[in-house]
Amino acid sequence: MSGGITVLRAGPLATIQDAGRFGMLRYGIAASGPMVRSAFAVAGTLLGGRAGAAIEFTRTGLDFRAEGEVEAAFSGGAFNLSVNGEARDWNSALQLAAGDLVRVAPGVWGNYGYVRFGREIAVPLLLGSRATNSTVGLGGFGGRALVTGDRVPFGDAPEQGGAEGGGSAAPSDAPVRVVWGLHADLFPGAMRQLFVDKPFEISTRLDRMGVRLARGETFPQAGILSLVSDAVVPGDIQILGDGTPIVLMRDHQPTGGYPRIATVISADLDRFAQMRPGSLVRFEPVTLTHALAAGRAAR
Amino acid sequence: MSEPLMLPTIVPLGDRALLVRFGTNLGERANRAAVAFARRLDDAAPEGIEEIDPNLVSVLLRYDPDRTDPARLAGELRLMLSLAEEEPETPGRTHAIAVHFGGEDGPDLDTAAEALGMSPSQFVAAHNAAPLRVLTTGFAPGFVYCGFHPKTLNLPRRTDVRGRVPAGTVLFAAGQTAITATPIPTGWHVIGRTDFINFVPDQSPPTILAEGDLIAFSEAGR
Numbered sequence: 001m002s003g004g005i006t007v008l009r010a011g012p013l014a015t016i017q018d019a020g021r022f023g024m025l026r027y028g029i030a031a032s033g034p035m036v037r038s039a040f041a042v043a044g045t046l047l048g049g050r051a052g053a054a055i056e057f058t059r060t061g062l063d064f065r066a067e068g069e070v071e072a073a074f075s076g077g078a079f080n081l082s083v084n085g086e087a088r089d090w091n092s093a094l095q096l097a098a099g100d101l102v103r104v105a106p107g108v109w110g111n112y113g114y115v116r117f118g119r120e121i122a123v124p125l126l127l128g129s130r131a132t133n134s135t136v137g138l139g140g141f142g143g144r145a146l147v148t149g150d151r152v153p154f155g156d157a158p159e160q161g162g163a164e165g166g167g168s169a170a171p172s173d174a175p176v177r178v179v180w181g182l183h184a185d186l187f188p189g190a191m192r193q194l195f196v197d198k199p200f201e202i203s204t205r206l207d208r209m210g211v212r213l214a215r216g217e218t219f220p221q222a223g224i225l226s227l228v229s230d231a232v233v234p235g236d237i238q239i240l241g242d243g244t245p246i247v248l249m250r251d252h253q254p255t256g257g258y259p260r261i262a263t264v265i266s267a268d269l270d271r272f273a274q275m276r277p278g279s280l281v282r283f284e285p286v287t288l289t290h291a292l293a294a295g296r297a298a299r
Numbered sequence: 300m301s302e303p304l305m306l307p308t309i310v311p312l313g314d315r316a317l318l319v320r321f322g323t324n325l326g327e328r329a330n331r332a333a334v335a336f337a338r339r340l341d342d343a344a345p346e347g348i349e350e351i352d353p354n355l356v357s358v359l360l361r362y363d364p365d366r367t368d369p370a371r372l373a374g375e376l377r378l379m380l381s382l383a384e385e386e387p388e389t390p391g392r393t394h395a396i397a398v399h400f401g402g403e404d405g406p407d408l409d410t411a412a413e414a415l416g417m418s419p420s421q422f423v424a425a426h427n428a429a430p431l432r433v434l435t436t437g438f439a440p441g442f443v444y445c446g447f448h449p450k451t452l453n454l455p456r457r458t459d460v461r462g463r464v465p466a467g468t469v470l471f472a473a474g475q476t477a478i479t480a481t482p483i484p485t486g487w488h489v490i491g492r493t494d495f496i497n498f499v500p501d502q503s504p505p506t507i508l509a510e511g512d513l514i515a516f517s518e519a520g521r
Contacts, residue, residue, distance in 0.1 A: 231359035
């Protein structure tokens with residue numbers, strides 16, 4: 001029953017995530033869960049479906065020491081993995097022995113990576129989930145990101161969950177597909193055209209709540225719109241009063257009062273989440289039918 | 300209750316959710332219609348619905364695209380809506396909530412009262428005169444919107460945003476009173492504080508107040 005890992009180095013915002021805390025929007029709580037759901041699933045599949053919650057880490061990686069024998073699987077963007085100084089394949093499962101030093105170092109692409117274990121991470125279930133919502137300080141490791149020195153304990157082996165699927169969020173120049181959003185009709189046609197004609201740049205202001213976009217010239221203001229707050233879903237692109245678009249991510253506020261021009265389709269949200277600051281993103285509007293077909297293809 | 304009720308519209312929100320909107324402006328009839336529709340869905344949700352989330356004037360439905368599709372779901376929802384009469388909402392529970400008005404707990408009380416042409420004590424009396432209905436929770440964990448005050452108590456939000464106010468802060472703007480349950484920044488007028496916290500994360504459900512409940516505000520003893 002003992003076992004766990006000790007965090008030797010945590011980049012910013014390494015958090016414990018499971019599939020997410022669903023069903024809580026009406027109480028004011030976003031689902032959270034992995035920023036890159038496909039990578040989280042790949043790590044689970046590498047463990048034959050018998051995988052617990054993940055530690056999600058950001059671009060700078062994660063170093064830890066295993067405090068007992070445990071199976072671990074790694075996936076996500078490109079990272080460099082080593083155990084006791086010996087290079088190992090990324091996107092792989094391996095057996096760790098007590099005292100093994102695991103180093104996950106930054107690689108060439110991606111913002112997020114995952115390690116899942118053949119044991120459940122022994123943090124309390126909060127409202128049915130182990131996911132951390134660091135925006136509101138809820139769940140996971142006391143509602144906060146992991147820091148150096150944290151000892152993350154393991155509990156029992158997780159239940160057999162079956163294959164979780166996968167799919168790749170590998171980088172590509174393909175546009176990120178969107179369906180027009182809740183307030184698209186409030187934006188003049190010329191502004192919608194501008195939204196799809198020219199790429200935006202992923203800014204350095206990105207976190208689990210949202211990704212701010214930048215452009216040499218600012219996206220024109222949507223005007224003063226007085227909107228009643230409505231529900232928000234991950235992928236919604238809202239335009240702030242100064243014209244800045246923000247793509248809302250897994251720790252989004254449950255409701256929003258800014259106009260939303262479009263929503264990133266489910267099939268492309270993982271790839272978008274992995275885009276690093278400075279990269280360019282173009283949005284391509286598609287029909288809902290197209291979005292659903294793309295979603296089926298990605299599952 | 301006098302504003303016209305628009306025909307409900309069903310709008311996709313991405314490819315895994317639909318939003319049923321009963322209005323584009325905040326009004327009591329639209330809010331009551333949304334609350335009533337959410338309750339009917341809670342009782343008998345169409346196949347494939349994963350989550351029902353009532354908002355101020357709309358209801359969000361997250362669906363599993365492997366079990367239904369938006370066209371089929373929208374059809375079922377339209378049928379439910381067409382069969383619905385505008386029925387009186389079942390009255391919710393009434394909660395008594397005591398508030399420490401003004402002072403350090405409510406730094407904007409005096410200016411809000413003055414802007415409405417009242418003394419602070421007149422404002423508190425008018426604020427507490429009638430119970431308010433819970434319009435929705437959301438925005439932040441346990442955050443609750445209550446309405447509506449009469450037009451004489453209608454004041455826009457502040458022009459600047461305050462940094463985080465603590466849980467239990469009582470806010471006032473736009474004909475409503477809101478109560479925070481977690482620390483959040485706010486552009487509303489801070490008029491008081493209550494010991495009542497509408498968020499208990501280790502309980503399910505984690506909130507105590509529900510849409511349609513009534514809140515009787517009173518002034519807490521000093």
